[in-house]
Amino acid sequence: FLISSLQSFKDIEMFFDDFMTDEEKAMLIKRLMLHMMLENSYKASEIKIVLGMSRETIRVHQNIWKKGGKVYKSMLQKIAKRENTKQFWKKVESTLKPFDLTMQSKSNM
Numbered sequence: 001f002l003i004s005s006l007q008s009f010k011d012i013e014m015f016f017d018d019f020m021t022d023e024e025k026a027m028l029i030k031r032l033m034l035h036m037m038l039e040n041s042y043k044a045s046e047i048k049i050v051l052g053m054s055r056e057t058i059r060v061h062q063n064i065w066k067k068g069g070k071v072y073k074s075m076l077q078k079i080a081k082r083e084n085t086k087q088f089w090k091k092v093e094s095t096l097k098p099f100d101l102t103m104q105s106k107s108n109m
Contacts, residue, residue, distance in 0.1 A: 036080065
C-alpha cells in the first residue's frame with residue numbers, strides 16, 4: 001500500500017533512498033536480476049558469473065521462481081520489455097561470451 005500510494009517516480013526514489021541502505025538496494029536489484037535471468041533460461045553457472053552470487057542463493061531463488069504465480073511472471077515480463085532491460089541483456093551476453101568460448105575449447109579438446 002505504501003509504495004503504491006506514492007505519486008511519482010521521484011517520490012518512490014526518495015522513499016527508497018531514505019528507507020534502504022545502499023547494500024539493501026543493491027541486494028534488491030541483484031535478486032530481481034536473478035529472477036529475470038531465471039525467466040530467460042540462464043544456467044546457474046552463468047548467473048553466478050554475472051551476479052557474483054553463491055550457488056546456494058541461486059538454488060533457493062530457483063525454487064522461489066518455479067513457484068511464482070501469474071502475477072509474478074507478468075511483472076517480470078513488463079520489466080523485460082523496457083529498453084534499459086534490453087541493454088542489460090546485451091551486457092550479460094558480452095560478459096558471458098569469453099566464458100562460453102572457454103567452455104567450448106575445453107569440450108573440443
